[in-house]
Amino acid sequence: MSAPALWIFFPIALGGLLSLLRNQKLITLVAGIVCAFLAITALLLPIDTPLAVQALTFKLAPSFELLGRRLTLTNSDRAWLALLYGGSAFWFMAASSIKIARRLIPFGMAITGFLVAALAVEPFLYAALLIETAVLLAIPLLSPPDKKPGKGILRFLIYQTIAMPFILFSGWLLAGIEANPGDLMLVARSATLLGLGFALLLAVFPFYTWIPLLTEEAHPYVAGFILWIFPTVTMFFGLGFLDRYAWLRDAAVLPSILTTVGVLMIFTGGLLAFFQRHLGRMMGYAVIAETGFSLLGLGLGGSYGLNTFLLLCIPRVIGLALWSLALSNLLEHAPSLTLDNLKGAGRIWSFSSTGAILASLSLAGAPMLASFPAHQAIWDGLARQSLAATTWVFLGSLGLAISAIRVLTALASAPEGSPWGVRETWSQRVFLLIGWLLLFLLGILPSWAASFWARLPSLFEHLGQ
Amino acid sequence: MLISLPVLFLVLAALALLILRLFRPNFKYPWVVALSGAILAFAGVMLWQVRFPASASLPAWQPLSVFNYIPTWLADGVSWPYALSLTTLAAAIILTSVVRNENAPMPWAGTLLLTALGILAVSAGDPLTLILAWTAIDLAELITMLRSTEGESQNRAVVVAFAIRLVGTGFVIWASAVSSAAHLPMNFDRITSNAGIYLLFASGLRLGVLPLHLPYRKENVLRRGFGTSLRLVSAAASLSVLARIPAGTLDSPWTPFLLALTALPAIYAGWMWLRASDEILGRPFWVLGMAALAVASTLRASPEGSIGWGVALILCGGLVFLYSARQRSILWLPLLGLWGISALPFSPSAAAWTTGNGASWFFLLPFLPAQALLIAGFVRHALHPGETSLESQERWARILYPAGLFLLAASSVLLGLWGWDGSRTFGVWWAAIPVALLAGGAVILALKVLARTQSAISQWGDVLRLDPFYKFLNSIVRFLEGLARFVTTTLEGEGGIFWSILLLVLILSLLSAGGG
Numbered sequence: 001m002s003a004p005a006l007w008i009f010f011p012i013a014l015g016g017l018l019s020l021l022r023n024q025k026l027i028t029l030v031a032g033i034v035c036a037f038l039a040i041t042a043l044l045l046p047i048d049t050p051l052a053v054q055a056l057t058f059k060l061a062p063s064f065e066l067l068g069r070r071l072t073l074t075n076s077d078r079a080w081l082a083l084l085y086g087g088s089a090f091w092f093m094a095a096s097s098i099k100i101a102r103r104l105i106p107f108g109m110a111i112t113g114f115l116v117a118a119l120a121v122e123p124f125l126y127a128a129l130l131i132e133t134a135v136l137l138a139i140p141l142l143s144p145p146d147k148k149p150g151k152g153i154l155r156f157l158i159y160q161t162i163a164m165p166f167i168l169f170s171g172w173l174l175a176g177i178e179a180n181p182g183d184l185m186l187v188a189r190s191a192t193l194l195g196l197g198f199a200l201l202l203a204v205f206p207f208y209t210w211i212p213l214l215t216e217e218a219h220p221y222v223a224g225f226i227l228w229i230f231p232t233v234t235m236f237f238g239l240g241f242l243d244r245y246a247w248l249r250d251a252a253v254l255p256s257i258l259t260t261v262g263v264l265m266i267f268t269g270g271l272l273a274f275f276q277r278h279l280g281r282m283m284g285y286a287v288i289a290e291t292g293f294s295l296l297g298l299g300l301g302g303s304y305g306l307n308t309f310l311l312l313c314i315p316r317v318i319g320l321a322l323w324s325l326a327l328s329n330l331l332e333h334a335p336s337l338t339l340d341n342l343k344g345a346g347r348i349w350s351f352s353s354t355g356a357i358l359a360s361l362s363l364a365g366a367p368m369l370a371s372f373p374a375h376q377a378i379w380d381g382l383a384r385q386s387l388a389a390t391t392w393v394f395l396g397s398l399g400l401a402i403s404a405i406r407v408l409t410a411l412a413s414a415p416e417g418s419p420w421g422v423r424e425t426w427s428q429r430v431f432l433l434i435g436w437l438l439l440f441l442l443g444i445l446p447s448w449a450a451s452f453w454a455r456l457p458s459l460f461e462h463l464g465q
Numbered sequence: 466m467l468i469s470l471p472v473l474f475l476v477l478a479a480l481a482l483l484i485l486r487l488f489r490p491n492f493k494y495p496w497v498v499a500l501s502g503a504i505l506a507f508a509g510v511m512l513w514q515v516r517f518p519a520s521a522s523l524p525a526w527q528p529l530s531v532f533n534y535i536p537t538w539l540a541d542g543v544s545w546p547y548a549l550s551l552t553t554l555a556a557a558i559i560l561t562s563v564v565r566n567e568n569a570p571m572p573w574a575g576t577l578l579l580t581a582l583g584i585l586a587v588s589a590g591d592p593l594t595l596i597l598a599w600t601a602i603d604l605a606e607l608i609t610m611l612r613s614t615e616g617e618s619q620n621r622a623v624v625v626a627f628a629i630r631l632v633g634t635g636f637v638i639w640a641s642a643v644s645s646a647a648h649l650p651m652n653f654d655r656i657t658s659n660a661g662i663y664l665l666f667a668s669g670l671r672l673g674v675l676p677l678h679l680p681y682r683k684e685n686v687l688r689r690g691f692g693t694s695l696r697l698v699s700a701a702a703s704l705s706v707l708a709r710i711p712a713g714t715l716d717s718p719w720t721p722f723l724l725a726l727t728a729l730p731a732i733y734a735g736w737m738w739l740r741a742s743d744e745i746l747g748r749p750f751w752v753l754g755m756a757a758l759a760v761a762s763t764l765r766a767s768p769e770g771s772i773g774w775g776v777a778l779i780l781c782g783g784l785v786f787l788y789s790a791r792q793r794s795i796l797w798l799p800l801l802g803l804w805g806i807s808a809l810p811f812s813p814s815a816a817a818w819t820t821g822n823g824a825s826w827f828f829l830l831p832f833l834p835a836q837a838l839l840i841a842g843f844v845r846h847a848l849h850p851g852e853t854s855l856e857s858q859e860r861w862a863r864i865l866y867p868a869g870l871f872l873l874a875a876s877s878v879l880l881g882l883w884g885w886d887g888s889r890t891f892g893v894w895w896a897a898i899p900v901a902l903l904a905g906g907a908v909i910l911a912l913k914v915l916a917r918t919q920s921a922i923s924q925w926g927d928v929l930r931l932d933p934f935y936k937f938l939n940s941i942v943r944f945l946e947g948l949a950r951f952v953t954t955t956l957e958g959e960g961g962i963f964w965s966i967l968l969l970v971l972i973l974s975l976l977s978a979g980g981g
Binding site: 151155158159199206207209212213271272274275303304307308311344346366367368373376377379380381382383384387390394398401402405408409412413414415416417444446447450451454 | 524526527528530531532593596597599600601604611615616617620621623624627628631632634635638639641642643645646648650945946949950952953956957961962964965968969972
């Protein structure tokens with residue numbers, strides 16, 4: 001058996017099969033168990049190493065050839081495989097509690113499979129096509145057949161599609177650089193095209209306008225899933241480039257570009273989140289700022305930068321999943337997720353309201369919550385380089401925190417005599433509670449998240465050394 | 466190990482109360498469990514003196530290449546008096562609850578847990594540990610207050626209070642970043658000259674002193690027991706950091722200005738405390754006034770002074786807030802609390818007026834009337850008839866209740882003599898003379914005139930309301946909101962993609978021009 005068959009073809013095929021089922025709970029159960037199994041296998045099972053289980057011996061082959069291209073997954077890929085499938089399990093398991101499993105899981109499984117394939121394909125320029133396939137699969141997920149696609153969904157499609165030729169072109173140019181490394185003009189052109197491609201894929205400033213639009217018009221849980229998996233995979237895709245090409249990794253200008261873009265995204269994301277009145281849009285801007293933090297972490301360079309980037313990954317998936325789940329529940333109560341519509345909802349939707357507040361505060365970097373340790377490390381690391389840049393980042397974080405406080409004010413503003421109650425179902429309460437606990441656990445003991453990365457083989461050969 | 470003992474006792478007692486409530490709701494002696502926890506915690510804090518100073522740490526945050534942080538707690542001259550005051554307060558709250566209608570074990574469990582968090586905050590050995598403890602206390606207060614307040618404006622006030630505390634916590638994080646900029650990971654042992662002022666702002670903001678603000682103007686929700694614990698633990702957690710700011714870091718041209726800014730809440734709170742109709746309604750002003758005096762001590766480079774005011778805030782405040790069942794024969798107990806705030810030699814506040822830097826004596830003057838007003842208010846509230854009469858209580862309650870009050874007064878006396886480096890001092894004893902005269906005058910004024918002219922001076926409370934300032938801020942926010950909406954509408958509109966590309970070209974051309 002080959003590793004790509006297990007972590008790529010199997011989930012894609014399962015996604016197809018699950019689309020034929022109608023029972024939400026069964027779909028959730030199967031997808032949750034399979035994703036958890038794939039994550040645990042990635043954690044425990046070495047690739048390309050013979051394993052003996054009693055009389056049976058088997059080996060996971062690292063490569064699979066398809067139409068002349070190769071899909072390769074090695075031991076160094078196990079960490080991100082575990083992250084992606086563990087995160088997907090986390091998302092899928094809560095999906096039936098908000099009755100969205102039939103829509104999310106089949107497409108979600110297939111998207112995850114294609115994105116894993118994008119990270120595994122060789123030559124890498126085919127990754128652009130696989131990412132584009134995943135984007136196309138995301139469209140029916142974001143916009144159900146009975147609903148006209150909104151502006152955010154169209155922009156998402158446009159920006160991600162425009163990114164594809166940039167990546168393809170840069171891939172072609174990079175092949176030329178490998179043959180002729182002294183051609184500086186070629187290097188500059190290739191770097192520019194690659195940068196633009198990633199800027200579009202990652203929704204970097206000023207190409208992020210589709211994110212708040214998307215979170216406003218799409219189902220919060222689906223939007224949350226898309227906004228988690230695409231940037232995460234794109235980041236790992238980008239890190240693969242940095243690991244592979246020394247000229248790119250060692251470019252003197254790279255840290256300052258990453259830092260500048262990161263600061264811009266955090267500041268503008270935080271500032272615009274501050275002025276929003278729609279909880280979905282606030283989540284969108286928090287995602288923008290979070291991508292900014294990842295870029296900023298990488299911009300700090302060396303093992304410090306890579307470690308802060310990795311530290312952000314787990315808190316992000318928990319924070320986003322909890323926030324999306326909470327917003328999905330609140331959407332049952334109100335016609336839309338505006339502050340005015342949700343006034344006083346905290347009294348009857350206390351689990352969801354608490355979840356939304358904790359998740360938003362966590363992504364803002366509030367102490368005791370999951371993202372705080374990584375944000376703290378980034379603030380400190382950045383302050384050592386530039387206190388002025390830290391000020392902008394701090395203002396961005398403040399904007400996010402104030403937007404969370406505005407949500408808290410609205411949810412708590414119940415008229416006198418309003419009764420307390422819990423409207424969430426038992427399953428919703430359990431998932432929300434798990435989310436709260438994980439946020440606190442990782443906020444107080446971040447070493448648990450760090451041990452996830454430390455226990456697995458090194459992700460990159462050169463990066464972070 | 467000894468450091469964690471009081472926290473362990475308090476948490477175990479609180480958990481025991483919780484478990485008993487869930488599985489044996491008819492258990493007859495939850496009060497005994499609560500009191501045992503508090504008394505053991507008190508003894509645990511006393512035991513800190515066996516190995517003094519000492520520290521305890523948890524494993525360092527991983528990975529070590531990123532974090533330079535080991536959660537640490539200190540048992541030293543700063544944390545010990547605060548921890549002793551907090552455990553004394555917890556024990557006193559439970560002892561005095563016998564005369565109040567507070568028989569439910571959950572508020573006792575809450576008091577014990579809050580005290581445990583308070584001890585973790587006052588003994589925090591580094592800013593990050595302090596931040597985590599502060600946030601835990603803030604969340605506890607937020608949840609408690611939201612569960613117990615009614616009405617939109619009251620709920621909004623609760624959220625505003627939480628937000629302000631969060632910003633205060635942000636100042637510590639910023640102080641840490643400023644330290645990092647100087648390539649010096651922040652620790653209370655080595656605070657850079659730039660970072661000290663931010664720590665002061667953090668504490669001042671959380672206490673409502675810098676700048677003056679008072680989110681909880683109406684103290685009508687949580688009454689004596691748990692409410693007192695909530696208010697005083699929260700204040701103690703913010704005050705303890707003042708004593709850890711090195712004097713040198715605050716020696717700046719801004720110090721006189723900050724002292725003047727601190728005098729304003731001190732006098733305002735003193736006056737409001739004096740004229741409050743009872744001690745519970747005046748509680749926010751007591752906290753504000755005493756905290757302002759503590760901040761002023763720090764600004765005058767006198768950490769001993771700030772500890773003195775902090776300890777007096779907890780112990781003397783606790784004494785007057787818990788003094789609900791009254792009788793002439795035990796009036797000496799609350800009046801003994803006056804010792805704590807008198808600034809007389811060997812009292813906890815004896816070092817209150819010492820000055821460790823070049824701050825002029827002139828800046829001391831506004832604080833003397835503030836202290837006098839706080840003393841006068843204390844006397845006035847102690848002389849009120851009270852909620853109930855002690856004579857009407859059971860015999861055992863008539864023993865336990867004064868014992869609880871005595872514990873507070875005795876701790877106050879003890880800490881004046883054996884509290885921290887710099888206690889057991891004569892201090893600036895002569896400053897107590899004008900204060901005593903002023904306080905005497907204010908008491909007479911309060912008892913004879915104030916009751917008759919309440920309505921005429923009720924507007925005084927509104928004089929320092931910051932509503933116009935908040936309205937001004939609000940108008941700025943509205944303007945910026947309009948601007949942000951214009952930008953987002955443009956970028957998200959039909960021509961949004963082209964605007965984005967144009968913006969990118971503009972940025973790239975600016976950057977390349979800068980680079981070239």
